[in-house]
Amino acid sequence: MTHQPPNDPATRPTRAVEPPSTLPSAASSLPSASYSSATPDPLHWMRWIPVVLAVLLVTWVLLIGVRIILIPLLAAIALAYLLTPLVNWIERRGSSRMTAVIGTFTATALVLTLLLLFVLPAVWRQLGVSYQQGRDLLTDPSRIEQTLQRIEAASPALHQQLRAQIARFQDPTEQERLRNTALAWTEQGLFRLVDFTASLLDLLLIPFFVFYLLVDGRAMRSHFDLLIPPRYRPTTGQLLHQINAVLSTYVRSQLLIALVMGLLYAAGFFLLQVPLALTLGLLTGLLNFVPYLGTLTGLGLSLAFLALDGAGLPQLLALLLVFVLVQSIEGYYLTPKLLGSHLDLHPLMVLVGLMIGGNLFGLLGFILAIPLLATTLVLLRFLLASYRQSSFYLPPPTTD
Numbered sequence: 001m002t003h004q005p006p007n008d009p010a011t012r013p014t015r016a017v018e019p020p021s022t023l024p025s026a027a028s029s030l031p032s033a034s035y036s037s038a039t040p041d042p043l044h045w046m047r048w049i050p051v052v053l054a055v056l057l058v059t060w061v062l063l064i065g066v067r068i069i070l071i072p073l074l075a076a077i078a079l080a081y082l083l084t085p086l087v088n089w090i091e092r093r094g095s096s097r098m099t100a101v102i103g104t105f106t107a108t109a110l111v112l113t114l115l116l117l118f119v120l121p122a123v124w125r126q127l128g129v130s131y132q133q134g135r136d137l138l139t140d141p142s143r144i145e146q147t148l149q150r151i152e153a154a155s156p157a158l159h160q161q162l163r164a165q166i167a168r169f170q171d172p173t174e175q176e177r178l179r180n181t182a183l184a185w186t187e188q189g190l191f192r193l194v195d196f197t198a199s200l201l202d203l204l205l206i207p208f209f210v211f212y213l214l215v216d217g218r219a220m221r222s223h224f225d226l227l228i229p230p231r232y233r234p235t236t237g238q239l240l241h242q243i244n245a246v247l248s249t250y251v252r253s254q255l256l257i258a259l260v261m262g263l264l265y266a267a268g269f270f271l272l273q274v275p276l277a278l279t280l281g282l283l284t285g286l287l288n289f290v291p292y293l294g295t296l297t298g299l300g301l302s303l304a305f306l307a308l309d310g311a312g313l314p315q316l317l318a319l320l321l322v323f324v325l326v327q328s329i330e331g332y333y334l335t336p337k338l339l340g341s342h343l344d345l346h347p348l349m350v351l352v353g354l355m356i357g358g359n360l361f362g363l364l365g366f367i368l369a370i371p372l373l374a375t376t377l378v379l380l381r382f383l384l385a386s387y388r389q390s391s392f393y394l395p396p397p398t399t400d
Helices: 031-040 042-092 097-139 142-154 155-170 173-225 230-271 277-287 293-308 313-342 349-387
Strands: none
Touching: 042 097, 042 173, 042 230, 042 349, 097 173, 097 277, 142 155, 173 230, 230 277, 230 293, 230 313, 230 349, 277 293, 293 313, 313 349
């Protein structure tokens, strides 16, 4: 009989292993109170309320700040685009950036000062002459009757309305109402003076914004580039360069359009013998950089100067025709052709953009419609080029 050692695995009795399902669960050994802690609290979302309130507060503060500085900042950006070529030209001649900016500021201030010295006195003198002419017209009954007879010959309906208005203004009750209205306007003017002062202080920020944009623009761009991952910097830099070129082209094209409109207005005013024809025409055109501002200012001043200078109704109607023609040329040719061709925008797209921007956001929408449209077009072209280079668009590579 062969003796086997007891430690031989072949003769060691095997022990059945229980299946995993019969092993005791750690969760079953925990007390029942642990289940209540694992159950989600129905009010756990309330801890996000302070975060949401903080985000809303910061957003509200940013919106207020943007609304306060939006117009000065937009004006500063536009002026910076206009002055950048001159600054770069001076810098290429060997001057430092700071010297080039200071020289540009000095030259611009000198030009503006000369314009103000020559333009403002002439405008102020003409306003004085027109005021005296209007005062003589209103205080001389014979001239009033002569003017009314001239209006009656041209338009009997308008003559009747003017007669009724003159009779109403001669009523003592109506005069008392006018005095009360003037007093109310004076009281409101005190509050409007505060608003005007605040707006004037906002305008004083524009030179500081322009100065720092010209001096530190490249540094700000470099700091922004550092925030972009290195693998995306070439693509992002190219995209930003295209947007910058579009915006600078827009600002300079708008200035060109304003100058052309100023010359057209000056020619029309000169033919109609409007006082200060050249000055008033250029002023009307340059102020058209802000939609409606130039048209309303030029129309009011030119009509007043021409009417008080003794012009008849045909001459006044011809002046209105000048404004209609110049505005038609600007709306249907200058803006779509000059601005649209430089920005590679279709004329219909420009007109639709102006209509949508004006209806949605008013004056600010008119100003920002075309640059936003051009910027959007640059982004869409970039997305289209990226899509055409993607693996989704390109055919899969063939394997031999």
